[in-house]
Structures are given as structure tokens and as C-alpha cells.
Amino acid sequence: MLFASRVSAVQSLVSSTSSDKSIFTADECSEVVKLHTALQSLEDKYLVEKVVGSGTFSAVFKAKSLTTGKTVALKQVYVSANQKRLISEITFLHALRSGTCVTSLIEAFREQDQILLVLPYSANTPFSEFFQTADISTVRLYMQNLFTGILETHSLGIIHRDIKPGNFCWDDDRKRGVLVDFGLAEWDNSKPLDGCSCTANGDVGTAIDQENYFERITRRYIKEDTRPIKKANRDGTRGFRAPEVLLRCQSQSKGIDIWSSGVILLTLLTQRYPFFKSDDDISAFIELCHIFGKKEMVRCAVLHECHLEFSIPSIYDVRISFDDLIKQLRSCSDICPVDMWAKNEYRDVLTLLAGCLELDSRRRWTAEMCLQSSFFRRETFIISVVWHYYALFILWIPLMGITEETRT
Secondary structure (H helix, E strand, O other): OHHHHHHHHHHHHHHHOOOOOOOOOHHHHHHHHHHHHHOHHHHHOEEEEEEEEEOOOEEEEEEEEOOOOOEEEEEEEOOOOOHHHHHHHHHHHHHOOOOOOEOOOOEEEEEOOEEEEEEEOOOOOOHHHOOOOOOHHHHHHHHHHHHHHHHHHHOOOEEOOOOOHHHEEEEOOOOEEEEOOOOOOEEOOOOOOOOOHHHOOOOOOOOOOHHHHHHHOOOEOEOOOOOOOOOOOOOOOOOOOOHHHHOOOOOOOOHHHHHHHHHHHHHHHHOOOOOOOOOOHHHHHHHHHHHHHHHHHHHHHHHOOOOEOEOOOOOOOOOOOHHHHHHHHOOOOOOOOHHHOOHHHHHHHHHHHHHHOOOOOOOOOOHHHHHOOHHHHHHHHHHHHHHHHHHHHHHHHHHHHHHHHHHO
8 A cells, every 4th residue: 555655646646746757667757756755854855756767776867956046967876786896986976076077966864875977968969860860060069068078087097898889878959968877987097008008108019920910810800818717807888898908007197088978979970770789798809809900909819918819701801981881881871871961070089089089008098189180170160260350341331331421
């Protein structure tokens, strides 16, 4: 009876709110009832309006503050969540409170073993609804907001580790995005390690006779050896992990976030989502080999002290250019063909893409470098020119009036 009365109360509350006329489904009612049961003091502070989503370790709700009237997001963290990561997430959210393109923490409270995080609510247009129709202006603004959020994160020494469309709330109407979900984030503690060339300066692999190396090998796969299995942080979402994560490099840096953002940019340019669909790390690495070619991927493996061998006829020695890749994958689409882009804009976005998807993490662009790309500066230049002529026009109007008076 208590459960039924709570469900009834929740439904009546939702149906009476002006912001969301729909009634909760049975599953959503269950989530809201669990929330109010676990955190009874919530009823005096927030009015739950909508279930945004739920997962293994948390559930997110849209709510309205009864004190300020502002719309917020409530994140209920389940008991099964990793407590150390929860503490880290709260620390990161508090540190990011002054950011413009990142979420932050309004407050957090606890009742017994239940924890609730209160965050600013960010409207979100599902990525699947716009990625196939996004024009050049939308792509530019989307990536500019994303890189701004990453820069604000990296400037505090934080690596997000899970950059993907689902963790970037993009409001397609307002053309504004916010980076969210710092559950996997960590401090950037990357430092030079003995035995890993990715933290060394200079060229890597120059001692290898590449031609003889390719002639010697007859099979290609990640070769078994007697060395201990490499252990490293492999957090992230499949399809968005950088090569150094797949190769279990122990000195992973902020560059892994830039790689993930490059995958998002490639997705927008090719209109294919998800772009990578591997089920495991080896399959993910093979997918990269099809794009970057054998030679570059072998060199990438050497960079992280790995010996790579594979025998797949469909993988060529050299990479396919991003230009060819995009045009081949979009050849069957006339929604927003690449040919409609200005040549300079297309060239600039390819340069940005290459900087993000650089296999060598030492040479990969930083978030600051990405924002300084001519792909973004071109928009700023166009806006400044428009404002310049607009100002001249405003000044010209009174001058024309003076000229007319002089003539009369």
C-alpha cells in the first residue's frame, strides 16, 4: 500500500507540473519512489520532474529547486558505486565550478549510505538526431564547445577519460554544449617511465630496418612473449579509446581526451555513428590498422614497447587519407555533401582532424592548439568582418543625413 501511494503521489505531482505534462512510466515511477525513499529530506528541497537516465551505479533526474525555482539535475549514486571514484568525482566537479562548458557541483548531501549530487541541468539533443544533418556551422560550434570544456578540464590537471557524445550535452537549439560525467576522471599524473618511448624526446623506432622488418615477418598479430602482462588504466568507452590505451601504456596523458574528441569529429564528418564498433581491444586496434596502415601502426606499437604482428590481407602498408575516407563514406549521402563546404573550411577541418587523431601521443594536439585552429579562427574572422561593415553602415547613416542637409 505504501508503494502504491507513493507511485500515485509521484504521478499526480508530475501531471500537475507545467514544465512536463507527461506522466511517469511504471519503471520511472519505481526510480522516483526509490529516490524519495532513500532520501526523505529531498521532498523539502526539490521537485522531481523527469527521469533522465539510469545505469549500474547511478540514476539522473530532472528536478526543480523549491528554493530558487531553478531547474537542476539530481544524480543519485547507488551503494554499489566505487567510493574512491565518487570522492574523486565530487572533487573534480567542485574544482570545475567556474567553467563555462563543463558541468559543476551545486551541492551534495547524504543520508546514511545514500548520496545525492545536485548539478546544473543541461538540455541535451540526442546525438543520433543531428549528426547526419549537421552543417559546417554546427560542426564548428559543437567541436568548439567540446574543446573549450576539455581545455577547462585539462587546465586544472584533470583527464576526463570518457569523452563521447553521450557525455557531452549538446543543445542543438541554442548551439551550446556542456561536458558532463566525471565518474572516470583522474588527475594527470603522467610522467616519463623507464622502458616506454612515448615519454621520450626525439624519433622512435629509427633503429629498425623497416623494409627488412616487413620482409622477415610472415604473420601479424599481437605476439605472445614471456614478458609480464602490461597493466594500465583501460577506462573509457569502446570505439573512443586512444591507441596508447589499447596498448596499455602506463603513462597516459591528457592526449587520450583529444583522441576521443577526434573520433567524434570524424563521426560528424563521415556521418557514421558509431564509427568504430569493436568488441575488444584487439579488434579496436585492427580497426585502426585499416585506416592508418601497417607501417604506422607497427611504429605506434614500438612507441609503447609492444611487438605487433598480424596477417590480414585487407590491411595495407600505408594509411588511407582522411579526405578519401570521408568522401568514400559520404558518397552515398546527399544530406550534407562535402562538396558544399568551402575549400578552405574543408582543408582546415582536415588539419584539425589530423592533429586530434595523431597516433604519436607526444605530437597530438592539445585542447588549446585545437581551439587555435584556423577552422575556428575563420569563423571569428568572418564575424569580425561582418561587425566591421555593420559599424561602418551605422556610422554612414547619420553622415548621409548631414550630406542631404548640406545640399538643401
